[in-house]
Amino acid sequence: MRTSPLTPPPLAVEPMTRAILFEGLFVHGLPRNERFEAEMREAGFDRDDLLPQYPLKLFRQCLDIACKHFYPGLTVEEGRRRLGQQFVQGFGQTVLGRVVSVSVPLLGPARFLKKFPEHLRFDSSPIVVNAVQVSERQFRMEFRTGVGLSPYFLCGLLEEALRMARVTPVIRVAPTSPISFDLHITW
Structure with missing residues (x-):
């Protein structure tokens, strides 16, 4: 079976991600909170004892725990978007x-x-990202993940990073399948 450049590789082992993803958000991006940290340890992440890598599914679980503790009144989508901003x-x-x-x-x-797609390559997860420039101030970021990434976390991450590039982006999420999506970005 042939795959296109936007088809993620088949999953042979559990997808892993490096500790820098956890460190950026859960060690430096969020304030200390005893109840939050206890629930994170119970899930398998201890911010005071970083491992070199973690299962990607644990990151998704930790996003849900963080949303519950820090953004209880928001939708999951909005909470994850804000967590993406805090990650940056x-x-x-x-x-x-x-x-x-x-x-x-x-x-x-x-x-x-x-x-941006190069920045995601430090990871061993099966994420394929293609950056398509549609016009001078418009991009389509195509995420073909195979692992159910949060488009809203990535939306917040890109919003905050683009603010660092001195623009105010508008990002729209467009699902293409249950596990893949496009982010349409203009500024």
Whole structure:
């Protein structure tokens, strides 16, 4: 069976993600909260004892726990969008994040979005991202994941990153299947 460049590879093992994703959001992006941290430890993540990588499904579970504790009055979609924004702020406090944060304003929005798929490659999860420039100030980011990523978390992440590139984006989520989606971005 042939696959297109936008088809994620088949899942042979449980998809994993590196600790930097957890560190950016759950260590630096969110305030300390005893009840939240206890529930996170019970799920399998201890912010005071980082492992090199974690199952991607644990990240999704931790997003749900964070939404419940920090955004109980919002929809899941809006809570995840805000967590995406907080991830960018927290990621900027990591060593790698400081380097990336300095480069985003220099790149500008179009070049940043063209490079964004490369930023997701530090991961061992089966995520395929294609950046399509539709016009000078419009992109379509095609996410073919195979693992059920949160489009709203990524929407918030890209909103915050594009603000660092000195633009105010409007991002619309367009599902293409139960596990894949497009983000339509204009500024």
